Amino acid sequence: MTVYLSALAGGVLIGTSAALLLILNGRIAGISGIAAGAMLPLSRDTPWRWAFLAGLLLGPVLYCLAFGAWPVVQLDAPWILVVLGGLLVGYGTRLGGGCTSGHGVCGLARLSPRSIAAVATFMATAAATVFLVRHGGW
Amino acid sequence: METLRSSVGLLAGLLFGFGLALSGMMDPARVLGFLDVAGAWDPSLAFVLGGAVGVSALGYVAVSRMRKPVLAQRFEIPHNRPITASLIGGGALFGIGWGLVGLCPGPALAGLTLGLPQVIGFVAAMVVGMLLHRVTAAASSK
Numbered sequence: 001m002t003v004y005l006s007a008l009a010g011g012v013l014i015g016t017s018a019a020l021l022l023i024l025n026g027r028i029a030g031i032s033g034i035a036a037g038a039m040l041p042l043s044r045d046t047p048w049r050w051a052f053l054a055g056l057l058l059g060p061v062l063y064c065l066a067f068g069a070w071p072v073v074q075l076d077a078p079w080i081l082v083v084l085g086g087l088l089v090g091y092g093t094r095l096g097g098g099c100t101s102g103h104g105v106c107g108l109a110r111l112s113p114r115s116i117a118a119v120a121t122f123m124a125t126a127a128a129t130v131f132l133v134r135h136g137g138w
Numbered sequence: 139m140e141t142l143r144s145s146v147g148l149l150a151g152l153l154f155g156f157g158l159a160l161s162g163m164m165d166p167a168r169v170l171g172f173l174d175v176a177g178a179w180d181p182s183l184a185f186v187l188g189g190a191v192g193v194s195a196l197g198y199v200a201v202s203r204m205r206k207p208v209l210a211q212r213f214e215i216p217h218n219r220p221i222t223a224s225l226i227g228g229g230a231l232f233g234i235g236w237g238l239v240g241l242c243p244g245p246a247l248a249g250l251t252l253g254l255p256q257v258i259g260f261v262a263a264m265v266v267g268m269l270l271h272r273v274t275a276a277a278s279s280k
Binding site for chain 1 (some may be wrong): 140141143144145146147148149150151152153154155156157158159160161162163164165166167168169170173174175176177179182185186187188189190191192193194195196197198199201204206207208209210211212213214215216219220221224225226227228230231232233234235236237238239240241242243244246247249250251252254256257258259261262263264265266267268269270271272274275
């Protein structure tokens with residue numbers, strides 16, 4: 001049961017982050033958009049993005065200080081898939097205008113039809129990919 | 139104002155990263171278990187999205203009565219844009235990449251802190267993918 005509680009508590013913190021960013025800065029907490037906007041060329045709008053990304057990287061450090069262990073990250077995919085997956089995630093999130101956070105956490109929360117369509121699409125292709133890799137004999 | 143907005147950015151990032159670490163979303167093995175609906179499905183990560191969307195929705199309810207955000211001139215929220223082939227195609231490609239590795243952008247970036255070579259490689263490839271989109275988008279708009 002604890003995995004469900006920690007999942008829910010983690011989700012609540014992520015939602016709080018999105019609400020804070022919206023109410024105070026007027027911004028969507030979409031990670032792919034924040035990251036892409038933080039890259040060159042620098043704009044007037046860049047500093048908060050870098051601050052957000054710095055906080056994002058410090059989050060696991062805070063977790064380690066609180067619980068005395070790093071969060072588990074178990075990545076077994078071979079290198080070729082790691083690189084291919086990274087390319088697809090980077091290109092796809094820009095083409096589609098968002099990822100799990102921008103379309104998922106923020107878009108679903110305001111019932112955006114675009115985000116609902118995007119989430120349904122990437123959930124479907126992600127599940128289909130896992131199915132093919134694990135059960136399709138690839 | 140800029141400094142305040144950056145402070146909010148840092149705090150929001152910290153909450154987001156801590157939340158990801160607590161939730162289990164940073165673990166690709168857990169994420170793939172969640173996506174493996176035909177196998178030994180692990181539904182726990184649905185609670186991450188549920189909790190996050192729920193609280194995030196309260197934020198949208200709060201701002202529906204505000205004319206502008208506390209620290210900025212206007213809300214930067216996309217409105218009424220149509221569902222396009224790019225939206226669906228981009229979402230489809232992102233999902234394939236997510237399903238191959240089990241990392242989406244947030245957990246991948248937060249995971250950099252742990253220094254695993256594969257996570258660093260994934261993020262490097264992700265940045266290249268983003269830049270590739272920028273280059274091709276600029277080329278096709280000429």
